Amino acid sequence: MDFRFNFFIDENENNKADTHDGMDSRLRSPKCSQESTEKSEQTAGPVAGSSPRPGTDKHGDETPSKKKLCFKAAKEHDIPEDLYKVLENKVMERASDLYYVNMSVVEMTCLDDADREGIVSQSVTSHSDLIPGVYEGGLKIWECTFDLIDFFSEAEIRFTNKSVLDLGCGAGLLGIVALKGKAGKVHFQDYNSTVIDEITLPNAVANCVDEGSWMGGGGDGKTHKPPSKRPKKAECSPDALTTCRFFSGEWSEVSQLLLSSNKPFSKYDIILTSETIYNPDYYGALHDTLAKLLDKHGRVYLASKAHYFGVGGGIHLFEKFVEERKVFKTSIVKIIDKGLQRYIMEMAFKDSS
Incomplete structure (x- = not known):
């Protein structure tokens, strides 16, 4: 059967394949608060497409504050x-x-009928990349994602036969790396269902199906050649997708869905998460989710900036939060000194070997 559709390789983006300087800095959150928090970081400029307002969290540098949070129900896709x-x-x-997938094209598509949540139109209207409880940043790829991918290679992290969760996945690149590394199962979670349907799932498919089956032609009748610098041959196939599950919703809701489901569920050997600790208000939810879903001998790999200006979170505050709860042990396994300092943290249960 001949599959033909409008699918293109953006040749203009190939020059950015080996650099991260063109990637935006990421801020995400799993929940929503009564106060609308805009992204504000120490970067060369504002996040593309946003108009961030300067702000401060008077309590953020000391201890996570307690605010009323709302929950987005979990859904499996x-x-x-x-x-x-x-x-x-x-x-x-x-x-x-x-x-x-090119996020800008997805955003344009979603302005029509594909965005049932309305996150794109609301993001455009509010000139913000974060609308707490509505849109949580999954339409962008943030630089710490690539820090963590680089670390996998440098530290020779092995995913073979492991059970992996990409928490706050967005584009799902962390989970896809694990999938290509022959993980036994890979689950993806993002707050927004639109992100899972329009970005995460397509990315997983594109990295699993035979390149020749979707690069050869497009709906405009033209042949679109693969990039001159071809990627390494994928080590997974469409069959690998049968090991994947995709979830949207708030962390605690997804945890409850997994743990109460009739489907067989085993805890994760590895949990991957990038820039999910920008807001101290969400540390409790993240900590509890990790504690519930991580295998007793498992590892968490978390990427973060040193500090998120305007909201008060960051690696050191989260490290202190974790230490005070005496459930996990933490260690900083990599520091990236490019621009605003960034970190990779490894976490494991205190009683694990």
């Missing part, structure tokens, strides 16, 4: 039978030997 349908009208980019 089925993998479509027609995998190629998932890639329709997607423009692809590439970095770190991974394919991922």
Whole structure:
């Protein structure tokens, strides 16, 4: 059967494949508070497409404050039978030997009918990349994601036969790396269902199906050649997708869904998460989720900036938070001194070997 659809490789993005300077800095949150918190970081400029307001959290540098939080119900997303349908009208980019959809094109598409949550239109209207409880930043890829991917290679992290969770996945690149590393199962979670349907799932499919089956032609009748610098041959196939599950919703809700489901569930050997600790108000939810879902001998790999200006979170405050609860032991396994200092943290249960 001949599959033809509007699918393109963005050749202009190939020059950015080996650099991270073009990537935005990421801020995410799992919950919503009564106060609307805009992204504000120490970067060369504002996040593209946003108009951040300067702000401060008087309590953020000391201890997580207690605010009323709301919850987004958990939902599992089925993998479509027609995998190629998932890639329709997607423009692809590439970095770190991974394919991922062009977020700007997805945003334009979602302004029509694809965005049932309305997150894109509300983001555009409010000129913000974060609307607590509505849109939690999953339409962008943030630089600490690539820090963590680099670390996997440097530290020779092995995913073979491991059970892996990409928490706050967004584009899902961390989980896809684990999938290509022959993980036994990979689960993806993001706050927004639109992100899972329009970004995470297409990315997983694009990195699993045979490149030749979707690069050869597009709906405009033209042949679109693969990038001159081809990625390494994928080590997973469409069959690998059967080991994947995709979830949207707030962390605690997804945890409850997993633990109470009739489907067999075993805790994760490895949990991966990037820039999910920008807001101290969410530390409790993140800590509890990790404690519930991580295997007793498992490891968490967390990437973060030193400090998130305007909201008060950061690696050192989260490290202090974890230490005070005496459940996990933590260690800083990598420091990146480019621009605002960034960190990779490893976490494990205190009573693990």
